[in-house]
Amino acid sequence: MDPRTGCTLTRYADVRAALPAPACRVPPARPGTAYTLDWLRGLVSRFSAPENHPARRSAGLAALAPLDPGELRAEAVRRTTDALDRADGRFDVPSALARRVPVGVLAARLGLADPVAAVEAVATIAAAYQPGADAAAVRRADGAVAVLVALAPPARRTNPIRCCGCRPGSR
Numbered sequence: 664m665d666p667r668t669g670c671t672l673t674r675y676a677d678v679r680a681a682l683p684a685p686a687c688r689v690p691p692a693r694p695g696t697a698y699t700l701d702w703l704r705g706l707v708s709r710f711s712a713p714e715n716h717p718a719r720r721s722a723g724l725a726a727l728a729p730l731d732p733g734e735l736r737a738e739a740v741r742r743t744t745d746a747l748d749r750a751d752g753r754f755d756v757p758s759a760l761a762r763r764v765p766v767g768v769l770a771a772r773l774g775l776a777d778p779v780a781a782v783e784a785v786a787t788i789a790a791a792y793q794p795g796a797d798a799a800a801v802r803r804a805d806g807a808v809a810v811l812v813a814l815a816p817p818a819r820r821t822n823p824i825r826c827c828g829c830r831p832g833s834r
Contacts (some may be wrong), residue, residue: 688713690794698812700791700804710794730772738768762786775814784811 672678681687692710695701704710708719742764747754763782770781787807791800 698805698809700788700801700808703788703808704792726773730769735768735772738771739764742767762789770814774816775811776816777814781811781814784808784814 670681672681689710691712692704692707693701695703695705706719708716708723711719743760746759746764750759766782766785767778770778770785775781784807788804788811790796791804796804
C-alpha cells in the first residue's frame with residue numbers, strides 16, 4: 664500500500680493486512696469543548712488512541728447490549744415497508760431509508776425524546792464527522808451534537824459514557 668496515493672482494497676485478506684498498518688490509523692481526536700463535534704469524537708472508539716480503543720468500544724457495546732436485534736430488525740422492516748408504501752414513483756433509497764431508518768429505530772429504542780429530530784441531527788453530524796470537513800459543516804455539526812445531547816435521556820446527558828478513566832476529548 665502506498666500511503667501517498669491511497670489504494671482500493673477489494674479482498675478480505677487485503678483489508679486485514681491494511682488495518683494494523685500505521686498509515687491506516689485514524690488520528691486520535693483532539694480534546695473538544697463539551698457538546699461539540701470534537702467532544703463527540705473524543706468519546707468514541709473510532710477516534711481514540713489505541714490504548715483507549717478497547718474500553719471505549721466496550722462502553723459503546725454496553726449501551727447497545729439491552730437492545731434486542733430481532734426487535735430492531737422488525738421495527739426497521741416496518742418503517743421501511745411504510746416508507747415504500749408511501750412512496751410515489753421514484754424513490755431515493757439512501758436519503759429516505761438507509762440514512763433514516765437505522766438511526767430512527769436506534770434513537771427510539773435508546774429513549775431519545777424526538778427520534779425524528781435525532782435523525783436530522785445525526786445526518787448533520789455525519790456530514791462533518793470525518794476529519795478534514797469544512798468549517799461551516801463543523802459549525803452545523805457542533806449545533807447538532809448539542810441537539811442530540813438534549814434529546815438524550817437525562818441519565819445520559821448528565822453522565823455520558825465514560826470509560827478507561829479518561830475525560831471526554833482526552834486522547
